[in-house]
Amino acid sequence: MTDIVMPRLSDSMEEGTVLKWLKSVGDEVAVGDELVEVETDKANMVYESDTAGTLAEVLAKEGDTLPIGEVIARIGDGSEVVAGDVGGSGLPHHAAPSPGEGSGDGAAATVRTTTATPAASAPTDPPPTQPAASSDGQRVKASPIAKRIARERGVDLAGLSGSGPGGRIVKADVERALGSGGGPAPASPTAAVDVATAKGQTQVLELTKLQQTVARRMAESKATAPHFYLQAELDMSAAVAGRTKLKQMAGEGDVVPTYNDMVVKACAIALREFPRANGAYRDGKIELYSRVNVGVAVAAQDALVVPTVFDSDLKGLRQIATETRALASRVRDGQITPPELSGGTFTVSNLGMYGVSNFHAVINSPQAGILAVGELKAKAVVSDEGQIVAREMMGVTLACDHRILYGADGALFLKRVRELMEEPIGLAL
Amino acid sequence: MASYDVIVIGGGPGGYVAAIRAAQLKKKTAVVERDKAGGRCLNYACIPAKTVLNTAEIYAEVTENGAELGLKSQTSIDWPAVQARREKVSKTLEDGVTMLWKKNKIDFLAGEASLEGAGKVKVGSDSHEAKTIILATGSVAMSIPGIDFSDRVLDTWGAWSLPKMPKALVVAGAGASGSEIASAYARMGVKVTLVEMLDQLLPAEDRDMARVVERQFKKDGIELLLGTKVEGVKETKTGVTVTAGDKQIKADHLLIAGGRSPDTDALRLEAAGVETEEGGRIKVDDFMLTSANGIYAIGDLVRGPALAHKAAEEGVVAAEHGTGTPTHPVDLSLVAGATFCHPQVAGVGMTEEEAKASGREYKVGKFKLGGAGASVVYDDRAGLVKIIGDPEYGEILGAHIVGNRACDMISELVVTKALEGGYQELARIVHPHPTMSEAVLDAARAVEGWPIHA
Numbered sequence: 001m002t003d004i005v006m007p008r009l010s011d012s013m014e015e016g017t018v019l020k021w022l023k024s025v026g027d028e029v030a031v032g033d034e035l036v037e038v039e040t041d042k043a044n045m046v047y048e049s050d051t052a053g054t055l056a057e058v059l060a061k062e063g064d065t066l067p068i069g070e071v072i073a074r075i076g077d078g079s080e081v082v083a084g085d086v087g088g089s090g091l092p093h094h095a096a097p098s099p100g101e102g103s104g105d106g107a108a109a110t111v112r113t114t115t116a117t118p119a120a121s122a123p124t125d126p127p128p129t130q131p132a133a134s135s136d137g138q139r140v141k142a143s144p145i146a147k148r149i150a151r152e153r154g155v156d157l158a159g160l161s162g163s164g165p166g167g168r169i170v171k172a173d174v175e176r177a178l179g180s181g182g183g184p185a186p187a188s189p190t191a192a193v194d195v196a197t198a199k200g201q202t203q204v205l206e207l208t209k210l211q212q213t214v215a216r217r218m219a220e221s222k223a224t225a226p227h228f229y230l231q232a233e234l235d236m237s238a239a240v241a242g243r244t245k246l247k248q249m250a251g252e253g254d255v256v257p258t259y260n261d262m263v264v265k266a267c268a269i270a271l272r273e274f275p276r277a278n279g280a281y282r283d284g285k286i287e288l289y290s291r292v293n294v295g296v297a298v299a300a301q302d303a304l305v306v307p308t309v310f311d312s313d314l315k316g317l318r319q320i321a322t323e324t325r326a327l328a329s330r331v332r333d334g335q336i337t338p339p340e341l342s343g344g345t346f347t348v349s350n351l352g353m354y355g356v357s358n359f360h361a362v363i364n365s366p367q368a369g370i371l372a373v374g375e376l377k378a379k380a381v382v383s384d385e386g387q388i389v390a391r392e393m394m395g396v397t398l399a400c401d402h403r404i405l406y407g408a409d410g411a412l413f414l415k416r417v418r419e420l421m422e423e424p425i426g427l428a429l
Numbered sequence: 430m431a432s433y434d435v436i437v438i439g440g441g442p443g444g445y446v447a448a449i450r451a452a453q454l455k456k457k458t459a460v461v462e463r464d465k466a467g468g469r470c471l472n473y474a475c476i477p478a479k480t481v482l483n484t485a486e487i488y489a490e491v492t493e494n495g496a497e498l499g500l501k502s503q504t505s506i507d508w509p510a511v512q513a514r515r516e517k518v519s520k521t522l523e524d525g526v527t528m529l530w531k532k533n534k535i536d537f538l539a540g541e542a543s544l545e546g547a548g549k550v551k552v553g554s555d556s557h558e559a560k561t562i563i564l565a566t567g568s569v570a571m572s573i574p575g576i577d578f579s580d581r582v583l584d585t586w587g588a589w590s591l592p593k594m595p596k597a598l599v600v601a602g603a604g605a606s607g608s609e610i611a612s613a614y615a616r617m618g619v620k621v622t623l624v625e626m627l628d629q630l631l632p633a634e635d636r637d638m639a640r641v642v643e644r645q646f647k648k649d650g651i652e653l654l655l656g657t658k659v660e661g662v663k664e665t666k667t668g669v670t671v672t673a674g675d676k677q678i679k680a681d682h683l684l685i686a687g688g689r690s691p692d693t694d695a696l697r698l699e700a701a702g703v704e705t706e707e708g709g710r711i712k713v714d715d716f717m718l719t720s721a722n723g724i725y726a727i728g729d730l731v732r733g734p735a736l737a738h739k740a741a742e743e744g745v746v747a748a749e750h751g752t753g754t755p756t757h758p759v760d761l762s763l764v765a766g767a768t769f770c771h772p773q774v775a776g777v778g779m780t781e782e783e784a785k786a787s788g789r790e791y792k793v794g795k796f797k798l799g800g801a802g803a804s805v806v807y808d809d810r811a812g813l814v815k816i817i818g819d820p821e822y823g824e825i826l827g828a829h830i831v832g833n834r835a836c837d838m839i840s841e842l843v844v845t846k847a848l849e850g851g852y853q854e855l856a857r858i859v860h861p862h863p864t865m866s867e868a869v870l871d872a873a874r875a876v877e878g879w880p881i882h883a
Binding site: 143144145146148149152164165170171252 | 757822823824848849850851853854877878879
């Protein structure tokens with residue numbers, strides 16, 4: 001008999017919830033077979049068995065939350081099936097040949113992420129919700145253009161209702177969802193009883209594990225990290241011209257960096273030069289990191305996560321652009337894995353595409369800062385010659401944890417980002 | 430006096446379809462028509478035009494290109510027979526519409542209808558009641574200010590039903606109808622002068638399309654006077670002398686293909702509180718409902734292009750909405766134009782000029798029909814497919830085809846656009862070989878810069 005325990009599926013995981021048993025008691029289990037789906041603080045993941053045998057006993061019921069290391073099931077050679085188990089199918093005992101002992105410790109197993117759920121690190125975006133039903137591969141009736149917009153803008157089609165013939169989702173539906181900042185909210189996992197009060201009917205929603213984590217960490221960050229904010233308006237005219245040129249030069253299939261990719265690169269260069277901005281305040285000490293890993297908040301309707309661009313300072317703009325795209329698409333396809341969501345040393349959050357001119361983000365603790373990026377828009381400004389001219393302006397706000405990043409440091413960091421964005425040739429170095 | 434669920438006034442391409450749709454929805458339906466079933470499209474406009482054009486097309490193909498194709502013949506035009514066939518084609522289709530009405534148990538009320546307040550229609554001396562009334566009386570030809578129609582100055586119907594094969598014609602207006610008339614007669618050997626006020630042949634079409642047509646018109650011997658106005662006409666015993674710009678042109682007839690105006694005189698719109706707008710058109714909402722409760726209007730009576738296929742679909746929408754059936758409004762940006770001159774021109778959505786004027790980003794893919802193997806087989810290489818795409822998500826903003834099968838070829842682009850397929854999808858859809866439609870495939874690839882046969 002081999003014990004199967006609640007695995008540690010991410011570095012921050014303390015406990016996990018059994019969502020669904022994919023095998024029943026008495027079923028044969030081979031190495032690599034999908035055994036159980038577990039919800040962690042970061043993602044819903046399928047736990048693949050590395051032990052072969054017959055599922056003898058299921059100890060954790062679906063819905064149970066257990067700390068890591070707790071035994072959730074046992075795999076044996078087929079002779080010890082425990083009848084009447086919670087996960088049991090009631091099937092007669094399988095006389096399964098046992099190909100040999102399992103690995104023994106029951107802790108090592110391969111894990112495949114099924115559904116990316118938000119990391120707790122994109123504080124400024126709308127609260128993440130339980131993944132909608134589409135990520136499981138169900139066919140969504142939508143036009144090719146609607147699908148393409150949804151993919152690129154991170155809209156989950158499953159949350160939308162289609163206005164086309166036969167309920168088909170068309171472009172207008174996706175655009176409406178984008179316009180209103182997301183479609184109708186997907187059904188909540190647990191809706192509770194209505195309580196009539198002076199406020200009318202009250203719907204009480206249970207938080208998912210992920211929402212609990214987000215709530216806890218955001219509140220902790222705001223309550224314990226003394227935030228202060230530095231705002232700046234960046235003149236993006238040169239960046240716009242540069243990007244237009246890049247676009248013209250781009251060959252078939254070439255990735256053209258977005259303005260956000262440029263911001264990531266500028267931050268990475270500045271982070272390298274200002275070590276405190278690339279650090280963390282932890283337990284009364286300051287930690288400075290040797291690698292510059294910029295996290296990019298990616299909004300998806302059912303997922304809101306901060307995948308990491310590792311060593312952003314060492315990567316060229318095109319590589320950053322390629323990686324952020326790939327990461328965003330992996331987030332949307334539910335393929336993102338915990339390692340890709342951890343290790344960030346700084347965060348960039350961009351709400352410019354929603355027409356937000358500027359905003360204050362909550363620091364993704366224990367990081368030292370987060371840069372909030374607003375909309376790029378032509379504005380009338382006074383030029384050096386005293387003329388009123390139209391320039392492409394973009395508002396940014398740097399939130400700093402005053403315990404590690406002080407006013408002057410933050411200002412110098414932001415100044416450097418500004419220089420790099422206003423003379424973007426520096427990004428190419 | 431009878432009571433109906435739906436009365437449709439006008440039995441043209443919009444009205445006859447509306448009536449059938451209402452009847453399919455189990456509504457007691459009548460259609461009022463003062464002339465023939467099928468209306469103007471079928472009896473006096475589209476169908477007669479295409480019938481004569483078809484003869485002209487075959488005649489020109491045999492006489493001009495017979496040697497290349499290995500045909501030897503002495504071909505000449507038997508004009509009375511052409512006219513007899515035109516009548517026969519219209520009659521066949523008219524009988525078809527009548528049969529469909531009968532089959533669907535639709536009452537045919539012969540006569541002229543007028544509105545008598547809410548829910549009441551008067552036909553001749555009879556009054557009828559209807560819960561829903563659909564106005565579908567179409568449009569009439571407009572002349573040019575200062576010029577009246579006569580035996581020598583004819584509208585488009587006159588142009589297609591000339592009693593005698595003419596020797597020379599002046600056509601005023603180089604839009605779809607004028608170009609069709611000019612092309613048909615020129616290809617039957619008639620000396621044609623085509624006069625257009627604006628500076629482009631087929632002014633509503635994409636300029637690239639117009640250019641290809643212009644080249645062919647010149648080859649066919651049409652004298653094209655662009656940016657020129659017909660100032661006046663003098664009738665003589667044997668014909669007309671037309672003043673156009675600084676020219677005096679002698680011809681058998683002046684044919685006016687100017688524009689059309691809604692035919693509402695007999696309807697007594699004011700009696701029912703039906704409001705009109707610019708150009709005397711009836712104001713309607715997306716579901717073709719007028720300002721009066723229960724009264725719908727479709728086709729040439731309302732905004733949008735005067736096209737039979739647009740009227741027909743509006744008829745479906747009006748019938749469905751008027752009977753409380755779920756329906757979808759007609760998207761006018763998806764109504765394709767179709768001009769049957771030689772070469773044909775068909776298009777849907779924006780022209781490149783419109784895309785440019787809108788200030789948006791766009792990408793163009795062009796592919797010449799000559800690049801499709803089928804065009805060599807048919808020895809019919811003139812033409813072009815042009816797709817205007819939105820580079821952001823690949824949406825097809827507009828698509829245009831000029832070529833001899835353009836009007837049959839455009840549908841796949843309409844479908845792709847309507848279903849919100851992008852040029853990327855179209856570029857990956859296998860097209861049968863050898864067909865002209867392969868040019869559409871290569872045009873879609875051309876938007877992304879990789880046409881195979883160019």
